[in-house]
Amino acid sequence: MPLRVTVVGTGYVGLVTGVCLAHSGHLVTCVDIDRDKVDMLASGTSTIYEPGIEELLSSGMASGNLTFATPEKGWGELISDITVVAVGTPMAPNGAADLSAVRVVVSSLAEAADRPFTLVMKSTVPMGTGAALRHRYLDEAVVRIGYVSNPEFLREGKAIEDWFKTDRIVLGADEEADRALMRELYADIDAPLVETDVASAETIKYASNAFLSTKISFINEIANLCDCIGADIDAVSRGIGMDKRIGRDFLKAGIGYGGSCFPKDTRALDFIATLNGYQFTLLKSVIEVNNRQRLLPVVHVMRALPDLHERSIAILGLAFKPDTDDVRESPALDIVPLLAEQGAAVRIYDPIASELPVAGAARVADIWQALQGASAAVVVTEWQEFRELDWERVRQAMAGPAIIFDGRNCLDADAVRAAGLTYMAVGRKGEHRFGMNA
Ligand SMILES: NC(=O)c1ccc[n+]([C@@H]2O[C@H](COP(=O)([O-])OP(=O)(O)OC[C@H]3O[C@@H](n4cnc5c(N)ncnc54)[C@H](O)[C@@H]3O)[C@@H](O)[C@H]2O)c1
Structure with a gap:
């Protein structure tokens, strides 16, 4: 059954989410504060380079499943049964995740809501954020707003493929009604569901990125050692990766990870650990090696x-x-x-x-x-x-x-x-x- 979905934030994650859900037959409205971005998307041109996205954008618009809007339309009108938040959570100067865009959106949605809906957090937010948002905004709303932590694991450059062939879908929620709605949303995707509480879902996202970053910094340390002793990292990586317990992926040595996720998510996890009185020594080394x-x-x-x-x-x-x-x-x-x-x-x-x-x-x-x-x-x-x-x-x-x-x-x-x-x-x-x- 097609569901009505709103995706707030039409960047790398939000746009991919929007076009893929529209492709699955849902009725999707993508919302962004950036008017130029919305105008460009509404004219059928993708605002990001991502293999396959132009095709899904035009087929979604042609079928009438995909539309674009700015918040000027009024949040009251924009809220759907499922409203996905996919705005940016960049790194603040102290290394924490900057949640200001998330707070603006969630508070606006909670204030404007005049009928129940489920809020789905796809932005990467630190552990405890779901509980804090519920306490501060959602519980204050005049209607029931369900909350689901549904972290995203897509890789830029392979985002569409990753969406439809994902290794798992993580659904963190406190209430079964919200989880049931999410199962309906993803009904056509053949992937195992990891159903858990909100804090565990939030942790899965950070732990995944921290682990992958660790693998990269580890192989880079081994590569540097290879340079010192005259061994060959290509042979070493091949030999290590054949061990199924280790796996072949993320064993390519080089000048380190970058992008919008690993650097900021490792720094944010280190910040959360420190804030909670825990010194995450391994993670600090991973970050240092990469720098x-x-x-x-x-x-x-x-x-x-x-x-x-x-x-x-x-x-x-x-x-x-x-x-x-x-x-x-x-x-x-x-x-x-x-x-x-x-x-x-x-x-x-x-x-x-x-x-x-x-x-x-x-x-x-x-x-x-x-x-x-x-x-x-x-x-x-x-x-x-x-x-x-x-x-x-x-x-x-x-x-x-x-x-x-x-x-x-x-x-x-x-x-x-x-x-x-x-x-x-x-x-x-x-x-x-x-x-x-x-
Ligand atoms: N890029 C990735 O590969 C990736 C993968 C997994 C998870 N994530 C996470 O997903 C989230 C989004 O990442 P991204 O790379 O798509 O970010 P992005 O910067 O590309 O897009 C964010 C979008 O949100 C919009 N926005 C900001 N404030 C808004 C508001 N108040 N109302 C409406 N729209 C607003 C911006 O204009 C922008 O278009 C982040 O938390 C990120 O960590 C990203």
């Missing part, structure tokens, strides 16, 4: 090229990972200003990401413009285009010593070296030893 790891290209480019002020450096990739235009917390944002401060002329190329939130560098539209005359090129994002480069042509374009720092261990090292380029990576066996402590 250090993203500086590897800077350390080694500076070591190899002491006269940086006379050099051009190409930065290949600005997005925090391939197949997205999201640049939030991308390692490039740390690498670029540091190289620019040393006087290097930094040119950035990314096939999709157009936002340039850093000063001191120029974004170029053509990769050859970035590489022309560059003494070093740093691969920040694992775009397919970079793997397929003609390395002979790259060497002809670059200036000596023509260093390729493969920050994602994604290139064919032999092919790069065969073209006469100097290849550096993270823990890959070669003539160089680049561990942070080497």
Whole structure:
């Protein structure tokens, strides 16, 4: 049975939620305070780059299942039986999750509600937030407002696939009526349900991201050690990952995690732990290793090229990972200003990401413009285009010593070296030893 759904916040998570629920046959209204975003979506153009989203956007609109609105329409009219909150919860300066947008939306909904509905929290919010929102806003409403914590696990770049083929759906609720409604919402998705209380659902989200971040920082530590002792991280990762208890995923060494989730969620979890009087030592190390790891290209480019002020450096990739235009917390944002401060002329190329939130560098539209005359090129994002480069042509374009720092261990090292380029990576066996402590 189609349900009426409102999704508040039409960013990476909200838009994917909206188009996918509309595809499942539900009647969805997506709401955002950003009028330009709403106008663009209402004209049938996606505001984010995400494989498959344009198709679902147009089919949803054509079927009449998907509409867009701003809150100006009035929250009273916008509330549906299921109202999903998917607004941002960015990192506050002290590392906590900034819940101001969540509070604005939940208080507005509670104030405007004149008929019962279920509020579904898809934004990533710290443990205890559901209980606090219930106490402060929902219990004050004149009608019953049910609350469900339904954290989202999609990966940008694979978001649509992840939505329909998710490993699990987590539903944290105190009342069976709300859970039953959620089961109806997701009836067409073949995935196990994890039904639990609100606080446990909130914890599952943070624990998942903290665990994945731990895996990444762990393999990066091993890669740095490989550099020191002359072992090869590719072989080591393969050998570790074959153990089913460990698994193959997230064992790719490189310059660390970025994006809108792992950095902020690990910091927020550390903050919650500290606030509750617990020192989460392991998590603090995970964060520290990641902060250090993203500086590897800077350390080694500076070591190899002491006269940086006379050099051009190409930065290949600005997005925090391939197949997205999201640049939030991308390692490039740390690498670029540091190289620019040393006087290097930094040119950035990314096939999709157009936002340039850093000063001191120029974004170029053509990769050859970035590489022309560059003494070093740093691969920040694992775009397919970079793997397929003609390395002979790259060497002809670059200036000596023509260093390729493969920050994602994604290139064919032999092919790069065969073209006469100097290849550096993270823990890959070669003539160089680049561990942070080497
Ligand atoms: N991006 C991801 O891959 C991902 C994955 C899982 C979970 N999450 C979580 O989902 C939440 C949303 O993340 P995102 O990446 O989609 O954020 P985003 O910044 O892309 O989108 C948030 C949207 O909310 C809108 N908004 C803010 N205040 C509003 C208000 N008062 N009323 C209506 N709209 C409002 C903004 O205009 C924006 O369009 C965060 O808590 C994030 O941690 C994100």
